[in-house]
Amino acid sequence: xxxxxxxxxxxxxxxxxxxxxxxxxxxxxxxxxxxxxxxxxxxxxxxxxxxxxxxxxxxxxxxxxxxxxxxxxxxxxxxxxxxxxxxxxxxxxxxxxxxxxxxxxxxxxxxxxxxxxxxxxxxxxxxxxxxxxxxxxxxxxxxxxxxxxxxxxxxxxxxxxxxxxxxxxxxxxxxxxxxxxxxxxxxxxxxxxxxxxxxxxxxxxxxxxxxxxxxxxxxxxxxxxxxxxxxxxxxxxxxxxxxxxxxxxxxxxxxxxxxxxxxxxxxxxxxxxxxxxxxxxxxxxxxxxxxxxxxxxxxxxxxxxxxxxxxxxxxxx
Amino acid sequence: xxxxxxxxxxxxxxxxxxxxxxxxxxxxxxxxxxxxxxxxxxxxxxxxxxxxxxxxxxxxxxxxxxxxxxxxxxxxxxxxxxxxxxxxxxxxxxxxxxxxxxxxxxxxxxxxxxxxxxxxxxxxxxxxxxxxxxxxxxxxxxxxxxxxxxxxxxxxxxxxxxxxxxxxxxxxxxxxxxxxxxxxxxxxxxxxxxxxxxxxxxxxxxxxxxxxxxxxxxxxxxxxxxxxxxxxxxxxxxxxxxxxxxxxxxxxxxxxxxxxxxxxxxxxxxxxxxxxxxxxxxxxxxxxxxxxxxxxxxxxxxxxxxxxxxxxxxxxxxxxxxxxxxxxxxxxxxxxxxxxxxxxxxxxxxxxxxxxxxxxxxxxxxxxxxxxxxxxxxxxxxxxxxxxxxxxxxxxxxxxxxxxxxxxxxxxxxxxxxxxxxxxxxxxxxxxxxxxxxxxxxxxxxxxxxxxxxxxxxxxxxxxxxxxxxxxxxxxxxxxxxxxxxxxxxxxxxxxxxxxxxxxxxxxxxxxxxxxxxxxxxxxxxxxxxxxxxxxxxxxx
Numbered sequence: 001x002x003x004x005x006x007x008x009x010x011x012x013x014x015x016x017x018x019x020x021x022x023x024x025x026x027x028x029x030x031x032x033x034x035x036x037x038x039x040x041x042x043x044x045x046x047x048x049x050x051x052x053x054x055x056x057x058x059x060x061x062x063x064x065x066x067x068x069x070x071x072x073x074x075x076x077x078x079x080x081x082x083x084x085x086x087x088x089x090x091x092x093x094x095x096x097x098x099x100x101x102x103x104x105x106x107x108x109x110x111x112x113x114x115x116x117x118x119x120x121x122x123x124x125x126x127x128x129x130x131x132x133x134x135x136x137x138x139x140x141x142x143x144x145x146x147x148x149x150x151x152x153x154x155x156x157x158x159x160x161x162x163x164x165x166x167x168x169x170x171x172x173x174x175x176x177x178x179x180x181x182x183x184x185x186x187x188x189x190x191x192x193x194x195x196x197x198x199x200x201x202x203x204x205x206x207x208x209x210x211x212x213x214x215x216x217x218x219x220x221x222x223x224x225x226x227x228x229x230x231x232x233x234x235x236x237x238x239x240x241x242x243x244x245x246x247x248x249x250x251x252x253x254x255x256x257x258x259x260x261x262x263x264x265x266x267x268x269x270x271x272x273x274x275x276x277x278x279x280x281x282x283x284x285x286x287x288x289x290x291x292x293x294x295x296x297x298x299x300x301x302x303x304x305x306x307x308x309x310x311x312x313x314x315x316x317x
Numbered sequence: 318x319x320x321x322x323x324x325x326x327x328x329x330x331x332x333x334x335x336x337x338x339x340x341x342x343x344x345x346x347x348x349x350x351x352x353x354x355x356x357x358x359x360x361x362x363x364x365x366x367x368x369x370x371x372x373x374x375x376x377x378x379x380x381x382x383x384x385x386x387x388x389x390x391x392x393x394x395x396x397x398x399x400x401x402x403x404x405x406x407x408x409x410x411x412x413x414x415x416x417x418x419x420x421x422x423x424x425x426x427x428x429x430x431x432x433x434x435x436x437x438x439x440x441x442x443x444x445x446x447x448x449x450x451x452x453x454x455x456x457x458x459x460x461x462x463x464x465x466x467x468x469x470x471x472x473x474x475x476x477x478x479x480x481x482x483x484x485x486x487x488x489x490x491x492x493x494x495x496x497x498x499x500x501x502x503x504x505x506x507x508x509x510x511x512x513x514x515x516x517x518x519x520x521x522x523x524x525x526x527x528x529x530x531x532x533x534x535x536x537x538x539x540x541x542x543x544x545x546x547x548x549x550x551x552x553x554x555x556x557x558x559x560x561x562x563x564x565x566x567x568x569x570x571x572x573x574x575x576x577x578x579x580x581x582x583x584x585x586x587x588x589x590x591x592x593x594x595x596x597x598x599x600x601x602x603x604x605x606x607x608x609x610x611x612x613x614x615x616x617x618x619x620x621x622x623x624x625x626x627x628x629x630x631x632x633x634x635x636x637x638x639x640x641x642x643x644x645x646x647x648x649x650x651x652x653x654x655x656x657x658x659x660x661x662x663x664x665x666x667x668x669x670x671x672x673x674x675x676x677x678x679x680x681x682x683x684x685x686x687x688x689x690x691x692x693x694x695x696x697x698x699x700x701x702x703x704x705x706x707x708x709x710x711x712x713x714x715x716x717x718x719x720x721x722x723x724x725x726x727x728x729x730x731x732x733x734x735x736x737x738x739x740x741x742x743x744x745x746x747x748x749x750x751x752x753x754x755x756x757x758x759x760x761x762x763x764x765x766x767x768x769x770x771x772x773x774x775x776x777x778x779x780x781x782x783x784x785x786x787x788x789x790x791x792x793x794x795x796x797x798x799x800x801x802x803x804x805x806x807x808x809x810x811x812x813x814x815x816x817x818x819x820x821x822x823x824x825x826x827x828x829x830x831x832x833x834x835x836x837x838x839x840x841x842x843x844x845x846x847x848x849x850x851x852x853x854x855x856x857x858x
Contacts, residue, residue, distance in 0.1 A: 032736030036743060038369060039377070039460070047775050050458050057456065085369045086531075087515060096531055155567055159592075165571035168557050168564075169533050262561040265568075267532035271560065280736055 001308070008304060012297050019293040020075055020286070024068055027282050033060065034084050034280040058084050071286065080287040085279045090287045093272065100170050101268040104184055104191070105253035109246065111192025112199050117242070119196075120203020121235065127208060135200060142197025148259035150190040155263060158186075168265050187264045191257060195249050202245045206238035213237075236310055243306055251299040255292040354838060358856035360554040363565045363577040367531065367558055370515040373498040374450050375458045379845050382497050383578050384535035384556035386849035387549075388433075389500035389520035392424060392443055392479070393491065395758060395842070397853050400602060401658050402842030403759055405495045408850075409443065409521075410479075419486030419797045422494075424479045430544045432503055432521045440473035445504035447471050447481075449511065457511050463775075464493050464762070486795050488802050489762035497757055497846045523549040523852040532558055543852070550838070550855035562708075569831065572596070575856070576832035579845045580604065582646055582708055589831040598834050600841035603649045603656050604826035605764070606755035608713050611820055614781040616748050623691040625818035628749070629672035630684035631724040636677070637716050638824055645709035648827035653810045655825060655843045658759040659799070660806050671815040684724045698727040702750040704738040713823050714751050742778040752778055752820070757846035761806045762794050768813050768820055779819050786812055786819070 035054045039047075055061045059070065074081050080090040123135035158164050166186050171179040210216065211234055219229045258270040269288065276284040368381035373389070394408040407413070410424040430438040451468045453459040467487040472480040483490065500520060506513050518526040523545070524537035535556040539549055557574055559565045566585045568574040570592040581589070590597050610628060612619035619625055634650045642648040650673065654661040667673045674680050688697075703714045711732065718728045728749065733741070741747050754776075756763040767774050769790050770782040789812065793805035814821045830841050838853040 030736075032734075032740040036739050037736055047463050050460065050462070051775075053456070053458050057458075087370060088531075093531070152563065155563075159567055159571055163571065165567055165573055168559060168568060168573055169530075263564065265557075265559050265561065265564045267530075267558070272532070278736065 004308075005305070008301050012294075012301070015297055016290065016293060020072065020290060023286050023289040024071055024282075027280070027285055028064060030277075030280065032280055034058065034282070035060065037279060038085075071283075075290070080290075081283050083276075083281055083284040085276070085281040085284065090284055093284060094269070094287065094291060097267055097269045097272050099172060100184075100266060101254055101257070101270070103173065103180075104187060104257065104266065104268065105250055107184055107188035108191040108195055108253055109250050111188055112195035112249070113246065115192070115196035116199030116203055116246075117235075120200045120242075121207055121230070123200070123204040124207030124211065125230075132204075135204070139197040139200040139204075142194050142200075145194060146259075147187075147191045147194045147257075148263050150193060151187060151260050151263040154186045154190055166264065170267055183264075183266075187257075187260050187266060191253065191260055195253075198249065199242055199245055202242050203238065206241050207234060210234045210238045240307060240310055243303055243310070247299045247303040248296075251292070251296040254295045255288060354550045354855040355857060356550050356855070357552050358858075360551050360576075360836065360851065360854060360856060361574045362554070362556055363559045363568050363574045364535070364556045365558075365560060365562075365565060365577065365579060371518050371529075372512075372515040373500045374446075374453075375460050375515065376498070377460050379579060382846050383849050384529070384537075385500075385518060385520075385526070386497060387522055387524035387537050387554060387851040388518055388526045389522045390430065390438070391495065391497065391499050391501065392447075393495035394497070394850065395495055395844075395847050397838075397848050397850070398840055400840055400842060401759065402605070402844045402847050403492075403658055405491050408495075409438065409501060420483040422481040422483070422490060424481075426477045426479060427544055428477060430521055431542050433519055433525045433540065434503075435542075436503065436505075437476075438501065438503075438521045439476040440479045441476070441504045442501055443479045444471050444473040445507050446499065446501045447479075449502070449507060450499060454511055461493075461496065461498065463766075464496075486797050487762075488794055488796055489760045492758050492760040492762070495758070497849065523850060524551075524554060527553075534558060545852060549852045551851060554851060569593075569597075569833070572833065575836045576830065576839075578830065578849060580646060580828045581831055583643060583829065586829045586831045593831075593833070596834050597831050599829065599831045600839075601830070602828045602841045602843050603651065604646070604755075604828035604845070605655050605759050605843040606753065606826040606845075607651070608647070608709065608823045608826070609752040609754060609820050610717065610823060611742065611747075611750045611752040611778045612818075613745055613747055613749070614779055614819070615745055618691055618693050618697075619748065621691045622816075622818055623687040624693050626671050626815070627684040627687045627691070627693070627724060628721065628726075629814065629818055629821040630680045630687070631720045631726070632672050632717070632821075632823070633677040633680075633720065634673060634824060635675065637720070641709070641712055641716055641824060642827060645712040646827050646829065647709050647713060647824035649825040651822065651825040653764055653806065653813065653822070654761065655759045658843065660759075660761050660803055662807060662810060666807070670811065671818065672821060681724050688724065688726070693726075695725045696727055697725070698729060699748045700731050701728040702731045702733065702738060702741055702747040704735050704751065704753075705732045706735060709826065710751055710753075717751070717823065745778070745780050747778075750778065751823075755826075755845075757844055759843055761802070761809075765790055765793070765806070765809055765813075768809075781817075781819050783812070783817060783819065786817070 035051050039050050059067060082089050083093050119135045123132045126132050167179055167183040170183060173180040216229060216234055219233055255269045255273050257268060258274050261268045261271045273288050276288060364380055364383050366380040368376050368378050370376060371385065373381055391408045392410050393405050395402050396404040396406045409426055409430060411427045413422060413424040415422055426440050426443060432438055448471060449457065450459050451462065451465040453462060467483045467485055468481055469484045470482045502514050523540050523543045525540045527536040527538055529535045538553040539551065543549065557568065559568055565577050566588055569577060569589050586599060590599065612625050614620050638648055638650055649656045652662040652667050668675060701714060701718065704710050714730050718730055721728050742750055742752060754767055767776045769777060769787050771777045771780050773787055786809065789805055789809040793802050793809060796802035796805055813819055828841060828845060835857045837857055838855050839848060842848055
């Protein structure tokens with residue numbers, strides 16, 4: 001098992017390095033640059049002198065290979081440098097937003113799990129009854145409803161019916177839990193509902209498959225208690241694909257909630273990501289891509305470990 | 318049941334309609350019904366975006382001015398009660414004189430002004446700040462350095478006197494010295510580190526900086542040692558960073574914020590007015606921003622002024638104003654200066670320029686004739702490059718496409734990402750494009766600079782060289798007599814939009830500020846960069 005973990009951890013390195021190379025060159029292909037954006041636009045006095053000065057300050061006047069080696073050198077030292085747009089350390093830019101994004105991802109995942117697993121199991125156990133149909137309709141509606149649209153509905157509902165709007169500034173949970181939850185519960189519900197739709201369908205189909213397995217029939221023939229069969233034998237095995245879906249969705253939520261963050265005015269990583277790309281802030285975009293890539297890889301690693309716990313056969317290989 | 322619902326919605330629409338009509342008739346009724354300023358309270362406003370740094374000398378965005386102007390002082394400022402945003406008054410300058418030859422400006426600096434760290438503000442600080450703007454060191458970027466080419470030297474002969482010596486007379490010098498970006502920094506701090514103000518905030522304005530949480534909010538509190546005794550009225554202010562347009566509207570509707578100082582769309586205004594009813598008021602003004610049509614002079618047929626002129630002749634600006642002002646932030650028909658401001662061309666004179674005639678049939682016939690003469694075939698197709706910002710770019714471009722269709726031209730609307738659009742315009746990678754310009758104040762020097770020859774102006778995307786136009790710019794810029802300057806401005810305008818049709822104006826932007834009735838002492842101007850020091854602002858409850 002230890003060897004397996006070490007092997008998986010070492011495999012992360014080439015994956016992350018590949019991501020680093022790809023994102024570096026992709027960003028340079030995109031037309032426009034940060035200096036153009038800063039000194040043109042609303043300005044009536046954009047001067048070439050200023051553009052050149054700023055390019056030199058940001059190191060954009062250097063050959064692309066020099067820029068690449070500087071970036072890779074920093075990466076190896078785990079130093080992402082400073083944001084080209086704000087000049088602030090990238091670690092600070094990310095730290096400011098990470099807590100919110102992580103909390104929202106956790107809350108949305110809890111909402112999704114609380115909805116998806118019971119509903120998926122019930123739908124599988126009551127296959128082709130009205131309960132199953134209701135769950136299926138609910139999950140298809142969830143898949144078809146963008147979470148930002150649901151967010152807008154929540155906002156308008158709160159505004160028109162209750163003349164109330166969730167707080168517009170993030171307060172950490174440990175500072176004021178009520179304020180914190182009053183702000184984040186709505187996006188968590190909006191995102192969690194869509195997220196649960198995917199997981200519900202996966203739980204249902206996995207449960208249906210497992211319930212038809214020989215070992216379930218054997219357990220029933222041995223006269224085992226039905227609840228025990230479902231929880232220990234059926235659900236545990238059915239959880240393998242569900243876990244993958246939940247984990248991948250969780251990783252996506254860390255940096256992918258752009259529109260939802262906009263709708264609820266959340267100062268999260270998704271918005272920072274879009275702004276960084278919009279500003280052609282190469283260093284920040286690269287760092288964010290690396291962060292999201294790391295989260296995806298790490299979450300996958302955790303899923304693999306969970307697989308080993310859920311399915312003993314994996315440990316023995 | 319259906320009938321009842323119909324009546325309820327009709328009634329709501331009627332109430333909203335009456336409210337909208339009321340503020341259209343009495344747009345400043347709320348603002349004018351002001352009694353004695355009241356002390357206390359926190360002003361909350363929305364800022365739609367954030368600046369890259371805290372140093373206004375190197376930034377050009379309102380996103381820095383709105384949250385931090387209250388913290389700083391400037392040498393001069395624009396009168397916060399002047400709706401045209403053109404009247405300059407002293408801020409740190411108590412008084413000033415201009416030499417007869419127009420080349421020496423002497424300012425007397427107020428005594429007793431203190432920075433927020435308790436140190437005295439003197440003429441040395443003004444000089445150091447302006448030296449940084451006018452003659453920045455090699456590694457320092459000064460965004461508006463080009464505006465001060467006339468400045469030869471800045472002197473501080475005593476702690477209360479600053480002298481600007483010019484190489485030549487500059488008509489817009491006073492306006493340039495009232496720039497809302499020219500914050501006065503502390504000389505000692507600049508001497509230690511010219512970049513300090515990029516990451517730190519410390520001024521001498523009516524409010525003291527408290528904090529900025531990136532992506533979330535800015536906060537400031539009353540400066541008890543502000544030189545203007547009795548001001549500011551507010552205890553504090555908070556600027557919420559709200560990037561989404563719908564969320565900004567929701568913030569004002571739900572009374573989470575009193576105002577957003579940049580501007581809302583007509584639909585957003587109506588939504589706020591409908592929701593808040595008598596708790597809201599609206600201030601509107603022509604906006605010193607405009608969407609221009611730029612034609613690449615290096616691409617055929619736009620190298621031919623007849624083809625260029627045909628494009629402007631095709632536009633029915635008066636009809637366009639009526640239709641577009643209902644859905645977009647554009648309204649007035651104007652020339653190179655915001656209508657209603659000192660150097661603006663009067664409507665009857667404007668109508669003589671190509672594309673401004675009330676007889677649109679005649680204009681379009683003339684446009685067709687010019688196209689034929691220039692050898693442009695019927696149904697000629699070309700690309701109209703536009704920025705993918707819906708308001709007001711999309712609506713105006715669709716209008717343009719329709720107008721040109723009526724003279725037998727087929728424009729392909731290319732709605733592209735802002736950065737790519739900017740790069741394409743700068744590189745000349747376009748045929749015809751929607752271009753834009755905003756200034757911090759209505760002044761011919763600021764508003765016309767862009768249109769000088771390529772190489773002279775860094776923002777001339779038309780890629781033309783016109784020495785006559787450059788000469789006219791210099792003449793108006795150096796005319797100290799207002800009437801004479803007006804004449805040069807008109808000549809410049811005629812050459813730019815009519816005779817050579819290098820560039821032309823579509824419709825003037827229109828600034829719409831619906832805000833809480835509690836907010837008093839603030840006046841809308843054509844510039845969204847002005848009136849943000851908040852020293853005159855107060856809350857009625």
